[in-house]
Amino acid sequence: MAVFTQVSPQDASELLGRLQLGTLHKLRGIEGGIENTNYFVTCDQGQFVLTLFERLTAQQLPFYLHLMKHLADAGIPVPDPCADAHGEILHTVCGKPAALVNRLHGQSQLAPQAVHCAAVGQMLARMHLAASDYPRQQPNLRGLAWWNETVPVVLPYMLPEAAALLQSELDYQNQVAATASYAALPRGPVHADLFRDNVMFDGASLTGFFDFYFAGVDTWMFDLAVCLNDWCIDWASGAHDAQRAQAMLQAYQSVRPLTDAERTLLNAMLRAGALRFWISRLWDYHLPRQASMLTPHDPAHFERVLRQRINHPVQV
DSSP: OBBSSOOOHHHHHHHHHHTTOOOEEEEEEOOOOSSSEEEEEEETTEEEEEEEOSSSOTTTHHHHHHHHHHHHHTTOOOOOBOOOTTOOOOEEETTEEEEEEEOOOSBOOSSOOHHHHHHHHHHHHHHHHHHTTOOOOOBOTTSHHHHHHHHHHHGGGSOHHHHHHHHHHHHHHHHHHTSHHHHTSOEEEEOSOOOGGGEEEETTEEEEEOOOTTOEEEEHHHHHHHHHHHHTBOTTTOOBOHHHHHHHHHHHHHHSOOOHHHHHTHHHHHHHHHHHHHHHHHHHHHSOOOOBTOOOOOTHHHHHHHHHHHHSOOOO
């Protein structure tokens, strides 16, 4: 989340009027993130989050917004998009496609323990099953095709050793994607970006998943691997934390047991998850966009995670 487009109180008030949510009391830009413009909105009807989409198009957005609505209706604690009098949940603010969703309560747990990882694993499995009958289709736009397009763009900015690792891992992931085991992986709508700052807790109780704007249809194991790479590592070194990982995996499997293909490719998917975010952080770092309150993430973090995943495979 960041602020690329300045939204005035009048702009926000006009949207609230269309949604019949009453008078605007407070409008505040949100720091963090790198994709969209985000504001906290307080009005007569409560607290909300306003998002203006800077990269996603009006044609792509219904997948994300209706997925959130589908999950909310299924009892998964996610932001629920606000509809106007015609039932539309995709709006326009400052000439940009926009959405207004309810603000989840709680706070992010940035130093998770096993109990938090277990809660995430269980809810992730519930989310995967709840989304399995979602009818809309859209691929993960930051999947393998995007990796193949983006790596040649960032390679010129890299030192030789890191560049060699990046190209080697991309080659490996292309080989994995061509295997029968990969084709057998269960798939469906995934969050694809469920980091510590995209989950809310009240103490040890999970109160919500949010920021679904990297979602798409991909393998469920990739989604789980992304979580393991963020929630279940030593932050400084990127090394695997077995206790937290076991808690997450056991809780996930208490809802949806892993298949043989998923167990076989767990390490490959852990490497894929690290590669995906290393590439995107390299791209954001070396080819930044102008935005108020935007601070690109350090690409070296996921290089460390990838090296750990290659050198220390996880036993399931």
